[in-house]
Amino acid sequence: MSLLEERIQQIGAPDADAYEAARERLRNQARPAGCLGILEDVGARLSGIFGVMDVHLARKVVITCAGDHGICAEGVSLFPQEVTPQMVYNFINGGASINVLAKHAGAAVRVADIGVNHDFEPALPIFHKKVRRGTGNFAIEPAMTRDEARKSVEAGIEIVDELVRESPLHLLGTGDMGIGNTTPSTAIIAAYSGLSVSELTGRGTGVDDEGLRRKISAIERGLALHKPDPRDPLGVLAAVGGLEIGGLAGLVIGAAAHGVPVVCDGFIATAGALIACELAPKAKAYLFASHNSVEIGHAFMLKHLGLQPLLHLEFRLGEGTGAALAMELMDASTRILADIRTFEEVAIQDAQA
Ligand SMILES: O=C(O)c1ccc[n+]([C@@H]2O[C@H](COP(=O)([O-])O)[C@@H](O)[C@H]2O)c1
Numbered sequence: 217m218s219l220l221e222e223r224i225q226q227i228g229a230p231d232a233d234a235y236e237a238a239r240e241r242l243r244n245q246a247r248p249a250g251c252l253g254i255l256e257d258v259g260a261r262l263s264g265i266f267g268v269m270d271v272h273l274a275r276k277v278v279i280t281c282a283g284d285h286g287i288c289a290e291g292v293s294l295f296p297q298e299v300t301p302q303m304v305y306n307f308i309n310g311g312a313s314i315n316v317l318a319k320h321a322g323a324a325v326r327v328a329d330i331g332v333n334h335d336f337e338p339a340l341p342i343f344h345k346k347v348r349r350g351t352g353n354f355a356i357e358p359a360m361t362r363d364e365a366r367k368s369v370e371a372g373i374e375i376v377d378e379l380v381r382e383s384p385l386h387l388l389g390t391g392d393m394g395i396g397n398t399t400p401s402t403a404i405i406a407a408y409s410g411l412s413v414s415e416l417t418g419r420g421t422g423v424d425d426e427g428l429r430r431k432i433s434a435i436e437r438g439l440a441l442h443k444p445d446p447r448d449p450l451g452v453l454a455a456v457g458g459l460e461i462g463g464l465a466g467l468v469i470g471a472a473a474h475g476v477p478v479v480c481d482g483f484i485a486t487a488g489a490l491i492a493c494e495l496a497p498k499a500k501a502y503l504f505a506s507h508n509s510v511e512i513g514h515a516f517m518l519k520h521l522g523l524q525p526l527l528h529l530e531f532r533l534g535e536g537t538g539a540a541l542a543m544e545l546m547d548a549s550t551r552i553l554a555d556i557r558t559f560e561e562v563a564i565q566d567a568q569a
């Protein structure tokens with residue numbers, strides 16, 4: 217059995233009793249029922265995942281998966297592909313947005329090269345998981361072969377295996393870096409939603425009207441050429457996806473297989489999560505969505521996955537920035553659940569005073 221199939225089979229269901237006990241405690245806390253909104257369910261879900269009431273998300277890691285995109289030849293992005301490796305170095309040197317927000321959240325940042333069009337020194341402290349140097353231009357050829365698509369997903373799985381081997385992991389955040397990657401992400405949600413490409417396509421890093429037209433046209437030509445079958449997620453990834461998107465899918469499957477909750481970031485990370493949940497529907501029980509991206513197609517991805525984002529901040533950066541911020545709220549959800557006293561506990565305390 218391949219690593220992918222093995223991990224898919226290993227995904228179990230969270231502890232339903234622990235989840236119910238958590239919901240019961242939340243209902244009995246000395247406050248109006250439901251008044252802490254979405255964070256109540258986040259806390260209960262984490263309780264179900266770990267099988268305890270008092271969850272401590274001690275070790276949090278954001279993995280930023282990087283890859284390049286042949287579709288950039290169609291003029292779909294405002295920026296040149298060289299920015300992808302430049303940003304990888306920026307992440308390593310600690311000066312990027314994700315470094316700042318992850319530090320604030322008490323999370324480590326690790327970077328993975330799944331398909332950057334640049335040779336990194338083997339000594340560079342990143343996960344060296346390059347499947348190939350960038351995808352093909354999917355407007356005229358498949359983004360990658362089926363074997364490469366599988367390898368990209370397995371790269372993400374291997375990263376989680378390595379993280380878990382280091383020490384217990386309590387929360388994984390997924391982030392991306394890849395100039396041009398809003399284009400394959402849009403193609404993926406187009407394949408799954410069946411909606412028109414013009415309805416789903418946003419401006420990414422900020423292309424003008426001409427750029428937007430080129431982007432829509434490239435996606436339409438790619439979908440017409442490959443006719444990706446939504447029942448075949450690896451086929452969709454191979455036809456119109458991205459190497460880092462495969463890696464992001466693998467992170468979700470790997471985390472779920474190890475019983476680790478995973479919070480996915482914006483548009484690209486959610487495209488990866490969508491592929492993951494199509495490959496392994498049970499992974500959804502471990503998946504949280506950090507925020508709603510400005511990128512138009514993101515809302516359709518979240519709807520497809522049945523996920524409610526925690527934050528509404530008009531973010532459109534990627535890197536894992538939204539995931540890092542959401543980690544702080546997920547931490548808060550564990551304190552809400554375990555530390556707010558129930559009416560009964562308050563009465564006991566009063567009696568003891
Ligand atoms: O995550 C998001 O919601 C998001 C939305 C728009 C852009 N991005 C980031 O911008 C890059 C892709 O934008 P583009 O225009 O080159 O396709 C890539 O590095 C992403 O991390 C990310």
Ligand SMILES: Cc1cc2nc[nH]c2cc1C
Pocket residue numbers: 295299303392393394421533534535
């Ligand atoms: C500078 C820059 C940083 C990014 N981080 C994620 N996507 C990005 C795109 C650009 C262009």
